[in-house]
Amino acid sequence: MLTALYIMLGLALALGVALGYAALKFKVEGDPLIARIDAILPQTQCGQCGYPGCKPYATAIANGEADINQCPPGGDAGVRALADLMGVEYKPLNAENGVEKPKAVAFIDEDICIGCTLCIQACPVDAILGAAKHMHTIIASECTGCELCVAPCPVDCITMEPIAETPDNWKWKYPTIPIKPVMTL
Amino acid sequence: MNALVNFAKIFKFHGGVHPPENKAQSTQLAIGQLSLPDKLVLPLRQHVGNIPKIKINVGDHVLKGELIAEAEGTVSAAIHAPTSGTVTAIEDAIIPHPSGLPDRCITITPDGKDSWIERKPQDWRNADRKTLVASLRLSGIVGLGGATFPTHIKLRADGKSGVHTLVINAAECEPYITCDDMLMRERSEQIVKGIEIAQYLLGAEKVVIGIEDNKPEAVVAMQTATTNTAMQVIVVPTLYPSGDARRLVHLVLGQEIPFDKRSTEVGLQVFNVATVLALYRYFEFGEPSLNRIVSMTGNVQTPQNFEVLFGTPLLHLVDAAGGIKSGTTHFIMGGPMMGFDLPDDNVPITKAANCIIAASPTLFAPPPPAMPCIRCARCADACPVSLQPQDLYWFAKSDNFEKARDYKLFDCIECGACSYVCPSNIPLVQYYRYAKSEIIAADRAKEAADIARERNDFRLARIEREKLERAAKHAERAQAAKQTTATASNELTGTTPETNKDAGSGDAQKTEKQAAIAAAIERAKAAKAAAAAVGEVPKNVMETSSTVKAEIAEIETRRASVGLAEKSTIDEDKQAKIAAAIARAKAQKAAAEAAKNKD
Numbered sequence: 001m002l003t004a005l006y007i008m009l010g011l012a013l014a015l016g017v018a019l020g021y022a023a024l025k026f027k028v029e030g031d032p033l034i035a036r037i038d039a040i041l042p043q044t045q046c047g048q049c050g051y052p053g054c055k056p057y058a059t060a061i062a063n064g065e066a067d068i069n070q071c072p073p074g075g076d077a078g079v080r081a082l083a084d085l086m087g088v089e090y091k092p093l094n095a096e097n098g099v100e101k102p103k104a105v106a107f108i109d110e111d112i113c114i115g116c117t118l119c120i121q122a123c124p125v126d127a128i129l130g131a132a133k134h135m136h137t138i139i140a141s142e143c144t145g146c147e148l149c150v151a152p153c154p155v156d157c158i159t160m161e162p163i164a165e166t167p168d169n170w171k172w173k174y175p176t177i178p179i180k181p182v183m184t185l
Numbered sequence: 186m187n188a189l190v191n192f193a194k195i196f197k198f199h200g201g202v203h204p205p206e207n208k209a210q211s212t213q214l215a216i217g218q219l220s221l222p223d224k225l226v227l228p229l230r231q232h233v234g235n236i237p238k239i240k241i242n243v244g245d246h247v248l249k250g251e252l253i254a255e256a257e258g259t260v261s262a263a264i265h266a267p268t269s270g271t272v273t274a275i276e277d278a279i280i281p282h283p284s285g286l287p288d289r290c291i292t293i294t295p296d297g298k299d300s301w302i303e304r305k306p307q308d309w310r311n312a313d314r315k316t317l318v319a320s321l322r323l324s325g326i327v328g329l330g331g332a333t334f335p336t337h338i339k340l341r342a343d344g345k346s347g348v349h350t351l352v353i354n355a356a357e358c359e360p361y362i363t364c365d366d367m368l369m370r371e372r373s374e375q376i377v378k379g380i381e382i383a384q385y386l387l388g389a390e391k392v393v394i395g396i397e398d399n400k401p402e403a404v405v406a407m408q409t410a411t412t413n414t415a416m417q418v419i420v421v422p423t424l425y426p427s428g429d430a431r432r433l434v435h436l437v438l439g440q441e442i443p444f445d446k447r448s449t450e451v452g453l454q455v456f457n458v459a460t461v462l463a464l465y466r467y468f469e470f471g472e473p474s475l476n477r478i479v480s481m482t483g484n485v486q487t488p489q490n491f492e493v494l495f496g497t498p499l500l501h502l503v504d505a506a507g508g509i510k511s512g513t514t515h516f517i518m519g520g521p522m523m524g525f526d527l528p529d530d531n532v533p534i535t536k537a538a539n540c541i542i543a544a545s546p547t548l549f550a551p552p553p554p555a556m557p558c559i560r561c562a563r564c565a566d567a568c569p570v571s572l573q574p575q576d577l578y579w580f581a582k583s584d585n586f587e588k589a590r591d592y593k594l595f596d597c598i599e600c601g602a603c604s605y606v607c608p609s610n611i612p613l614v615q616y617y618r619y620a621k622s623e624i625i626a627a628d629r630a631k632e633a634a635d636i637a638r639e640r641n642d643f644r645l646a647r648i649e650r651e652k653l654e655r656a657a658k659h660a661e662r663a664q665a666a667k668q669t670t671a672t673a674s675n676e677l678t679g680t681t682p683e684t685n686k687d688a689g690s691g692d693a694q695k696t697e698k699q700a701a702i703a704a705a706i707e708r709a710k711a712a713k714a715a716a717a718a719v720g721e722v723p724k725n726v727m728e729t730s731s732t733v734k735a736e737i738a739e740i741e742t743r744r745a746s747v748g749l750a751e752k753s754t755i756d757e758d759k760q761a762k763i764a765a766a767i768a769r770a771k772a773q774k775a776a777a778e779a780a781k782n783k784d
Contacts, residue, residue: 043634045641053641125640144637167230170284171626172618177554 034062040081044073045124046146048098072098104160105143110135112157119149119158193419196439198432200569201424202602204360206399211363211480211488216371218492219505225267225293225496226533228280232333234260245272248302250473253291256322262335263325265473267494270295281518281535285528304471309382318386324467325474330354330457331519333537339454340386349452351389352437353380355396356421358428359520362540364478365458367490369403372462373410379461380416382468387454392416395437399423426600430455432569444596479534481506483542484513497534512545522601556609564603564613570596574603578613581620589620
């Protein structure tokens with residue numbers, strides 16, 4: 001009887017020490033859940049979700065403040081990935097936050113641009129190059145297509161251009177069986 | 186057939202298929218030469234890697250062999266003018282690519298003289314390997330077996346590559362294609378010299394040449410050419426896809442290259458016969474990569490191999506083969522197993538074009554409709570990479586890409602052996618290609634997202650830092666201002682710093698300022714009074730004419746009568762403006778509020 005008690009006590013002590021050591025040794029800095037949600041989000045930093053960027057939205061999801069279907073650039077696939085990660089039911093994209101659009105990049109009409117720098121201040125990823133009273137231009141490879149520069153432009157010289165299909169970004173299509181008419185009526 | 190007796194041991198790889206060879210048609214005639222076409226269209230995208238940089242302008246006259254586009258970045262290859270002529274266009278045109286999309290091309294209209302630029306042969310036996318390999322960057326030579334990987338990268342050895350064995354790929358396993366076969370029959374001496382160069386550049390001790398046993402003439406030619414060398418010609422059984430580099434290495438050396446390693450990491454390098462021939466011509470004659478042998482076969486009058494300049498329009502080649510026979514529906518580039526349908530009848534011949542097949546329904550019957558997978562696993566038996574094609578098919582079909590990747594989808598060489606044996610006629614390779622390009626696109630998007638995240642984080646950090654810097658600067662300036670006023674007031678009032686501190690420096694500053702203002706007002710008042718006493722008019726009306734003066738006087742009296750004499754007209758103006766501005770602001774505010782309420 002007493003032996004059993006000692007064994008249990010000893011076990012409790014040993015495991016307690018082991019757990020305590022592990023808690024110190026393998027301590028995780030920050031919330032890994034936020035980072036994992038952030039990794040799924042498309043990082044357009046567009047704010048369509050109602051939060052000032054992807055990280056704040058990720059934090060809001062992790063804290064249960066925001067729903068998983070508020071990110072139009074992430075699209076349906078993004079919502080599914082978030083549902084998988086959070087262990088919740090999939091729900092279609094919330095139309096209030098916008099609709100999924102083909103990926104686009106901003107384009108500045110350099111003839112109209114007056115060099116006001118408002119778009120530069122709006123760009124969340126520093127993808128616009130220019131200076132006061134000098135022409136601005138978009139670094140297309142860095143542009144996330146967030147459209148945040150479109151509204152501040154006082155002369156409306158920024159348009160969103162959908163990314164064209166080139167042999168570089170072309171994808172093999174899902175195999176389909178072409179339907180051929182065998183009989184005309 | 187004695188020459189075909191094989192003493193070397195062959196190490197059979199897993200799977201493989203043996204489709205009808207159809208090679209005899211195009212080996213009846215020797216390699217033909219083409220006349221100069223009316224124009225040459227050279228796509229910039231002819232090889233694996235970066236698009237080269239254009240070095241010429243429209244209207245320039247170029248000589249044969251002149252560099253017209255320069256390799257850009259590490260993995261890239263140069264492009265040269267295949268003949269002398271004028272650059273007539275640099276524009277987008279349909280290129281031989283499965284997408285059928287247009288891409289940037291340089292068009293050269295030949296002048297018919299075919300005059301060479303100065304050629305610089307190199308004495309490769311007595312030159313530094315590093316300089317030789319570096320000069321290859323300007324040669325434009327890429328792997329001519331079909332993979333089109335820039336050759337200068339494969340040879341980038343610095344003399345200590347650790348490559349001990351050079352494998353020459355002459356298997357040419359795919360049906361219909363005979364360009365390497367004809368090349369070996371006709372130019373085996375040059376090929377052997379090319380192999381010597383490659384061997385020297387790599388520092389390889391051993392050379393083995395793998396040829397399939399369905400090319401006896403080529404085997405004999407190569408054996409004769411290599412008699413006095415240490416090179417070993419190994420005849421391998423005809424089994425598709427023995428021409429895949431890893432399969433061939435397995436066949437001739439019995440060595441499996443680990444899936445996650447390059448062949449050079451295990452001391453092997455594989456070159457195609459046509460590529461080593463291009464190496465020979467570059468070093469021995471100073472000729473860059475300008476042409477290749479193309480098999481023009483299938484549904485044409487006289488199937489034959491031709492030496493074709495890059496950029497030659499497809500129809501020019503078809504005409505040389507006697508034109509198409511009736512029933513031709515489209516053209517296939519590459520073989521029937523791995524090739525793709527050309528999007529247009531007049532695309533140019535590029536470095537990748539080893540074979541063009543005129544296709545007709547009799548040659549390639551349209552595939553019967555795909556039936557459901559019955560999990561017979563015949564595809565797994567046929568797979569030369571020992572994958573599980575039926576599982577990959579399932580994952581690709583259900584967009585389960587992560588799982589497909591786990592099952593080593595990217596080790597699939599897209600040889601088509603699985604589709605060939607599938608009793609349900611499922612286009613398996615198409616599913617794998619679809620899954621691969623989806624995964625590649627997703628990976629690229631992920632990479633872009635990571636960069637965007639980094640840039641956003643950096644921007645937020647910068648804004649924060651600038652804010653702190655600004656605050657620090659303001660604090661510093663305020664501190665400096667405080668100190669100067671404190672010392673100034675101390676000097677003025679003669680008070681000691683102690684008393685000043687007691688009163689509070691801020692208060693002292695205030696009273697000082699107020700006193701100054703009061704003094705200024707006093708001065709202005711005194712001046713005004715003095716002016717009024719002498720009856721002086723304000724300066725701005727001093728020089729006006731008498732009529733204007735009279736007018737002013739009249740207005741002044743009228744103003745006096747309504748009690749406005751004290752205020753000047755300028756004030757009036759300003760006030761009107763201010764009132765208008767206030768009204769505007771109020772209207773705007775009201776509008777904004779109305780809009781808000783609406784929301």
